[in-house]
Amino acid sequence: MQKSMIQVQNLCKKYADLQAVQDISFEIYEGEIFSLLGPNGAGKTTTISMLSTLLKPTSGDALIDGHSILKDPIAVRKTIGVVPQEIALYGALTAMENLNFWGKMYDLQGKELSSQMDHILHQIGLWDRRKEKVDTYSGGMKRRLNIGVGLLHQPKVLFMDEPTVGIDPQSRRNILDAVLDLNKNGMTIIYTTHYMEEAQELSHRVGIIDHGQLIAKGSQDELNKLVGSHSALRLHVPETQSAELLAEQLAKKSFCIKASATDHQVLLMVDNPEAALPAVITSCNEAGYRLRSVDIEEPNLESVFLHLTGRALRD
Numbered sequence: 001m002q003k004s005m006i007q008v009q010n011l012c013k014k015y016a017d018l019q020a021v022q023d024i025s026f027e028i029y030e031g032e033i034f035s036l037l038g039p040n041g042a043g044k045t046t047t048i049s050m051l052s053t054l055l056k057p058t059s060g061d062a063l064i065d066g067h068s069i070l071k072d073p074i075a076v077r078k079t080i081g082v083v084p085q086e087i088a089l090y091g092a093l094t095a096m097e098n099l100n101f102w103g104k105m106y107d108l109q110g111k112e113l114s115s116q117m118d119h120i121l122h123q124i125g126l127w128d129r130r131k132e133k134v135d136t137y138s139g140g141m142k143r144r145l146n147i148g149v150g151l152l153h154q155p156k157v158l159f160m161d162e163p164t165v166g167i168d169p170q171s172r173r174n175i176l177d178a179v180l181d182l183n184k185n186g187m188t189i190i191y192t193t194h195y196m197e198e199a200q201e202l203s204h205r206v207g208i209i210d211h212g213q214l215i216a217k218g219s220q221d222e223l224n225k226l227v228g229s230h231s232a233l234r235l236h237v238p239e240t241q242s243a244e245l246l247a248e249q250l251a252k253k254s255f256c257i258k259a260s261a262t263d264h265q266v267l268l269m270v271d272n273p274e275a276a277l278p279a280v281i282t283s284c285n286e287a288g289y290r291l292r293s294v295d296i297e298e299p300n301l302e303s304v305f306l307h308l309t310g311r312a313l314r315d
């Protein structure tokens, strides 16, 4: 029997007229990586902020390792580590000084703190740079140190809010490997992202969030089944032509179930891709488009999102 580590119960957050998080419920088991996948503004940070007791819910509750975020926020804070979306470091201090500062905030001191700091500096690959000021670090190094801070008090559960936004591919790889590594050693992780590929690689289960609502949740196989027998075609449009206009044109055709434009691509949901392909190409030619290429895609989280919302996940 898997142990339940997080139970989110009808969580809501309202800002004036805006329902930023609407009645979200889900459960996470010990040792899972659960991704909250959704576009910008979907409500990911608001959800994480409530679960990490930084923001008071309008209604609803959550239990983290049995502790209520409303009734026992201090116990919750001891159980969780938080890697916020916005980097929370002092640029004028070194990595060691930052870890030391945050460690004291977590009530760590003496030998325990210094051995934990050494361990983390090795773990996040910053040991050699530990005595340099954070202001001299690359974006990826700052992100890694931000993660290190979240690990200082050896939490059972780690919340990571879009930890790879705006960094180079190598740093991203380092961070994804660190997430997998932490999880292999037993940590339960909630990971938010708007990158389908990251959710796909990391997660045991995924919750898809849009406009504050959790519109689907499950393992990737379960979510892929939502798309049913439909398949996605990805049309690569020349950069000189508008993918949006092509998506509008194709949406009117009988072969099209859904069409959505992303950067120079149209994602098209059809019933039978092999059968539809000639008609798709003819329609593109008639509309004056010379496609660069077409991919037939297996169902993935992007097509699940398109299927559920009619929109592509990418900005």
Ligand SMILES: Nc1ncnc2c1ncn2[C@@H]1O[C@H](COP(=O)(O)OP(=O)(O)O)[C@@H](O)[C@H]1O
Pocket: 015, 018, 020, 038, 039, 040, 041, 042, 043, 044, 045, 046, 047
């Ligand atoms: N402090 C706030 N006051 C008013 N609206 C907010 C505040 N914080 C977030 N929002 C709004 O709530 C919605 C969800 O935001 P957020 O949780 O940051 O989304 P995400 O992290 O998925 O990009 C957005 O529409 C955002 O503009």
Ligand SMILES: [Mg+2]
Pocket: 044, 045, 046, 085, 161, 162
């Ligand atoms: Mg956010």
